[in-house]
Amino acid sequence: MGKLMYSCEEAAKLSSRAMEEPLGLMERTLLGFHLMMCTNCPNFVRQLEFLRRASRKVPEALEKVPDRDA
Numbered sequence: 611m612g613k614l615m616y617s618c619e620e621a622a623k624l625s626s627r628a629m630e631e632p633l634g635l636m637e638r639t640l641l642g643f644h645l646m647m648c649t650n651c652p653n654f655v656r657q658l659e660f661l662r663r664a665s666r667k668v669p670e671a672l673e674k675v676p677d678r679d680a
């Protein structure tokens with residue numbers, strides 16, 4: 611923390627993490643800011659969103675299988 615801009619690598623990591631756990635307010639704000647400034651990351655996030663939406667169709671019981679995305 612303490613930085614006002616994320617690198618693309620940090621933004622990608624944070625986007626992935628956001629699929630698994632809620633981000634803090636600061637993290638979400640900075641990530642959103644990076645996505646506004648960056649041309650590459652929005653594509654990556656869109657892919658993540660697509661995967662997340664796809665995984666929502668999986669019943670909850672299956673989502674808890676640990677090796678689902680191994």
Ligand SMILES: [Zn+2]
Binds near residue numbers: 619621644651
């Ligand atoms: Zn970026």
